[in-house]
Amino acid sequence: xxxxxxxxxxxxxxxxxxxxxxxxxxxxxxxxxxxxxxxxxxxxxxxxxxxxxxxxxxxxxxxxxxxxxxxxxxxxxxxxxxxxxxxxxxxxxxxxxxxxxxxxxxxxxxxxxxxxxxxxxxxxxxxxxxxxxxxxxxxxxxxxxxxxxxxxxxxxxxxxxxxxxxxxxxxxxxxxxxxxxxxxxxxxxxxxxxxxxxxxxxxxxxxxxxxxxxxxxxxxxxxxxxxxx
Amino acid sequence: xxxxxxxxxxxxxxxxxxxxxxxxxxxxxxxxxxxxxxxxxxxxxxxxxxxxxxxxxxxxxxxxxxxxxxxxxxxxxxxxxxxxxxxxxxxxxxxxxxxxxxxxxxxxxxxxxxxxxxxxxxxxxxxxxxxxxxxxxxxxxxxxxxxxxxxxxxxxxxxxxxxxxxxxxxxxxxxxxxxxxxxxxxxxxxxxxxxxxxxxxxxxxxxxxxxxxxxxxxxxxxxxxxxxxxxxxxxxxxxxxxxxxxxxxxxxxxxxxxxxxxxxxxxxxxxxxxxxxxxxxxxxxxxxxxxxxxxxxxxxxxxxxxxxxxxxxxxxxxxxxxxxxxxxxxxxxxxxxxxxxxxxxxxxxxxxxxxxxxxxxxxxxxxxxxxxxxxxxxxxxxxxxxxxxxxxxxxxxxxxxxxxxxxxxxxxxxxxxxxxxxxxxxxxx
Numbered sequence: 001x002x003x004x005x006x007x008x009x010x011x012x013x014x015x016x017x018x019x020x021x022x023x024x025x026x027x028x029x030x031x032x033x034x035x036x037x038x039x040x041x042x043x044x045x046x047x048x049x050x051x052x053x054x055x056x057x058x059x060x061x062x063x064x065x066x067x068x069x070x071x072x073x074x075x076x077x078x079x080x081x082x083x084x085x086x087x088x089x090x091x092x093x094x095x096x097x098x099x100x101x102x103x104x105x106x107x108x109x110x111x112x113x114x115x116x117x118x119x120x121x122x123x124x125x126x127x128x129x130x131x132x133x134x135x136x137x138x139x140x141x142x143x144x145x146x147x148x149x150x151x152x153x154x155x156x157x158x159x160x161x162x163x164x165x166x167x168x169x170x171x172x173x174x175x176x177x178x179x180x181x182x183x184x185x186x187x188x189x190x191x192x193x194x195x196x197x198x199x200x201x202x203x204x205x206x207x208x209x210x211x212x213x214x215x216x217x218x219x220x221x222x223x224x225x226x227x228x229x
Numbered sequence: 230x231x232x233x234x235x236x237x238x239x240x241x242x243x244x245x246x247x248x249x250x251x252x253x254x255x256x257x258x259x260x261x262x263x264x265x266x267x268x269x270x271x272x273x274x275x276x277x278x279x280x281x282x283x284x285x286x287x288x289x290x291x292x293x294x295x296x297x298x299x300x301x302x303x304x305x306x307x308x309x310x311x312x313x314x315x316x317x318x319x320x321x322x323x324x325x326x327x328x329x330x331x332x333x334x335x336x337x338x339x340x341x342x343x344x345x346x347x348x349x350x351x352x353x354x355x356x357x358x359x360x361x362x363x364x365x366x367x368x369x370x371x372x373x374x375x376x377x378x379x380x381x382x383x384x385x386x387x388x389x390x391x392x393x394x395x396x397x398x399x400x401x402x403x404x405x406x407x408x409x410x411x412x413x414x415x416x417x418x419x420x421x422x423x424x425x426x427x428x429x430x431x432x433x434x435x436x437x438x439x440x441x442x443x444x445x446x447x448x449x450x451x452x453x454x455x456x457x458x459x460x461x462x463x464x465x466x467x468x469x470x471x472x473x474x475x476x477x478x479x480x481x482x483x484x485x486x487x488x489x490x491x492x493x494x495x496x497x498x499x500x501x502x503x504x505x506x507x508x509x510x511x512x513x514x515x516x517x518x519x520x521x522x523x524x525x526x527x528x529x530x531x532x533x534x535x536x537x538x539x540x541x542x543x544x545x546x547x548x549x550x551x552x553x554x555x556x557x558x559x560x561x562x563x564x565x566x567x568x569x570x571x572x573x574x575x576x577x578x579x580x581x582x583x584x585x586x587x588x589x590x591x592x593x594x595x596x597x598x599x600x601x602x603x604x605x606x607x608x609x610x611x612x613x614x615x616x617x618x619x620x621x622x623x624x625x626x627x628x629x630x631x632x633x634x635x636x637x638x639x640x641x642x643x644x645x646x647x648x649x650x651x652x653x654x655x656x657x658x
Contacts, residue, residue, distance in 0.1 A: 045657075049653045052567075054567055054652050054653040054656070055651070055653040074572070075571065075572055078566060078569065078570075078571055078572060079571070081567075081569060082568075082569025082570075082571075083569075087567055087568060089564075089567075089656070091560075093560070093561070093564035093567070093568070093656075095233065095236065095237075095561070096236075096240060097236030097237065097239055097240045098232070098233065098236050102232065102233075102236075106233060106565075106568070106570075107565070107568040107569040107570050108569070109233075110233070110565065110569075110570035110571065110574040110578075111569055111570060111571055111574065153568065154568075157569070
């Protein structure tokens with residue numbers, strides 16, 4: 001749905017001479033399924049942070065459709081991310097004390113965009129990810145169930161981009177498999193661009209395009225033959 | 230947002246409760262000190278209100294006010310009895326009444342005085358009427374004795390090892406309505422009975438030497454045992470059925486104090502001027518209290534400083550706790566931002582949570598402080614009869630607003646910290 005052009009992106013941190021991220025050129029087509037791999041410290045999380053607007057690059061352009069998010073203000077990037085990006089993280093980041101439904105709706109409520117329609121959609125999404133008790137408090141759920149809640153939350157505002165950072169790393173094999181299936185089927189169904197940073201071969205191998213990183217740079221970029229990404 | 234804050238507080242209820250309690254206690258301390266100090270000032274001023282001018286022998290002004298207005302037992306020097314006759318004859322005086330202290334019954338001071346003083350300083354009787362015979366007594370509203378009860382006067386007080394007079398038992402004939410002054414705790418008897426009981430007065434055939442006078446007026450003799458011995462000789466000239474005689478002559482015995490009701494304010498000042506010289510002392514009790522408060526002002530300042538200090542300590546502790554708390558929740562706050570909560574929402578959450586707790590603590594502190602001050606006031610009233618009017622004044626609401634404003638600013642510090650924090654860094658931590 002949303003295509004990406006990255007040009008001359010550098011991300012430096014104050015006390016390191018070498019930038020933690022150095023990507024001269026990267027293009028990702030709309031609706032692509034991309035896995036980003038690499039060891040710890042390879043820069044794959046930094047890349048996802050820059051692409052999702054969580055972090056502003058020190059230099060360069062990050063253009064999603066027509067918008068250069070590297071040029072947006074902090075609040076501007078927050079707003080853009082809230083509208084366009086669904087984030088799924090390794091640690092779920094659900095809020096204890098709230099129900100599954102409340103967790104799905106929380107960011108929208110805090111941004112004051114939670115309409116009746118959105119509330120209804122939240123309930124539907126929970127059913128879709130396979131949860132039958134929207135009022136269950138999240139701290140009483142299994143890790144697999146928690147990640148499903150997190151995926152429902154990511155999908156609430158119909159984002160064009162889903163960014164998942166190690167979505168299966170803290171799950172057992174079975175839950176990991178289920179979450180991987182869910183992410184892929186949703187991406188296919190909605191036509192979202194899916195960016196996944198992962199070590200998990202079962203997830204990585206199912207993505208059509210694989211970008212490998214080392215020391216903040218892209219070292220390989222392979223596309224499965226049948227794919228047009 | 231509210232549901233998120235509530236869920237958060239439910240999870241951290243113990244910490245939140247301790248925080249509220251800390252703020253409440255620090256606030257309550259300040260509120261109690263302020264309210265109690267004001268109540269003491271107002272209450273004692275109201276107690277002194279009924280006594281326009283007090284005349285006594287030259288001595289301590291403060292002692293005079295404490296003894297006459299607050300009925301605190303202490304030996305007062307005596308002035309000659311002719312002062313009373315002179316005052317009663319003065320055209321500027323509405324009435325002048327002698328007061329004789331020294332005896333007590335069940336811890337209540339027995340005050341010898343006149344019917345004029347009773348009608349002039351009280352609001353009437355809830356039962357019975359004023360005394361008409363030497364053996365009759367009128368009790369204040371705070372004395373737990375019914376009309377008809379017997380009062381056996383004790384010389385001095387039980388604590389100071391006083392002995393009971395065997396010659397007379399007063400009969401209670403009237404009970405006064407409450408006045409909110411220490412006189413509510415007093416048993417009022419005809420002054421002539423006090424004189425006669427101690428072997429003094431017009432009907433007494435003994436010589437009126439200094440020792441006698443001392444015993445009759447301020448019968449606090451226990452401190453000086455030889456008075457006791459001497460005083461025993463003079464017992465036993467009381468006729469309980471004799472009518473009350475309030476025509477005081479030049480030969481009246483020595484007196485510790487005379488309460489004077491001048492006709493006008495100008496008269497009051499002139500009388501005070503006149504009776505201030507030589508062997509007598511004349512004071513406006515209200516003015517003496519004002520001077521006393523000026524001295525006590527320093528004590529109030531110390532108390533206020535202590536309570537302000539405790540508030541600063543609590544504020545500092547809370548700031549520390551909330552900064553640590555925000556630090557611990559960096560990831561959570563970062564996640565909120567990452568998932569699309571605006572920065573302003575993050576600021577509002579942290580700010581409202583903290584401000585809500587502190588505001589609740591301040592509110593609770595005011596309630597607690599008020600209850601505490603009322604409690605102290607009630608205990609004080611039981612002991613002294615002085616009603617302490619514990620009430621909030623305009624300045625208290627100003628203080629509450631100032632505290633709330635401070636809390637609002639103070640809650641903004643961690644909120645700003647959370648606002649400024651980068652979500653990516655927070656999630657990495």
